[in-house]
Amino acid sequence: MEREILTAEQVADYLRLSRKSVYRLARAGVLPAKKIMNQWRFERTQLNEWIREKEEEPMGV
Numbered sequence: 694m695e696r697e698i699l700t701a702e703q704v705a706d707y708l709r710l711s712r713k714s715v716y717r718l719a720r721a722g723v724l725p726a727k728k729i730m731n732q733w734r735f736e737r738t739q740l741n742e743w744i745r746e747k748e749e750e751p752m753g754v
Contacts, residue, residue: 697737704735708744 701719705712716733719726725739 699735699737699740701733701735704740707737707740 699707701712701715704710704724705715708715710718715724718724719728719733719735724735725743726733726735728734
């Protein structure tokens with residue numbers, strides 16, 4: 694199965710965030726991301742897993 698790699702702009706659309714927020718979260722290590730040749734890239738399966746984990750966290754964490 695081929696991995697789906699997304700750009701920061703695609704992730705911003707997917708998560709309904711600004712691109713600036715996506716970059717900030719990636720730099721902080723909050724979003725699962727890799728920097729390749731000075732550009733952030735995101736794997737859709739890792740993002741979906743991150744979303745599921747966040748949904749399971751108790752409120753206020």
